[in-house]
Amino acid sequence: MDAVAEFLRRIPAEIVRAGGSLPWRAGLLGLALLVNVGFYLPLSPGGLALPGLDKAVHLLVFALTVFAAGRLLAPLRRFPIGWIVLVALVHAVVIELVQLLAIPGRSGDALDVLFDVVGIALGLAAWAGERMLRRAAMEREVEPAAPPLEQTHR
Numbered sequence: 001m002d003a004v005a006e007f008l009r010r011i012p013a014e015i016v017r018a019g020g021s022l023p024w025r026a027g028l029l030g031l032a033l034l035v036n037v038g039f040y041l042p043l044s045p046g047g048l049a050l051p052g053l054d055k056a057v058h059l060l061v062f063a064l065t066v067f068a069a070g071r072l073l074a075p076l077r078r079f080p081i082g083w084i085v086l087v088a089l090v091h092a093v094v095i096e097l098v099q100l101l102a103i104p105g106r107s108g109d110a111l112d113v114l115f116d117v118v119g120i121a122l123g124l125a126a127w128a129g130e131r132m133l134r135r136a137a138m139e140r141e142v143e144p145a146a147p148p149l150e151q152t153h154r
Helices: 002-018 022-040 053-073 079-101 108-143
Strands: none
Touching: 002 022, 002 053, 022 053, 022 079, 053 079, 053 108, 079 108
16 A cells, blocks of 8 residues: 555656646546546437447547546556556446446447557557657757857958
């Protein structure tokens, strides 16, 4: 339990070092988690009007959730991103089981899980890409400026 407390205590300092804002990162994750609640709500009688919209929602929500969780929980270190991906994969399966067994008007769909997995991969790629860009920017800031070229006077 001490390791978890230490991990959570370290996060704000790591976010500042990574060049971010704790409230914005926490807010983005909160928004992503709030949108996930929609997977557990019954659909209106007409269902989704546009074909394929359900798949796009699954992909985008999972991409946003993994990206936001990675930004908040793994701003500098890679440690928790594997757990984030694992939890997202389990959540993808749980959503479909709950929709199949417990929510009237909803059904489980293995294709939704596939789109969830693609969304997880996109969120992971966005997280890794942002980290690479921030790391490159930090390295440019730390490097000493090159001395000015000497000009010869004639």
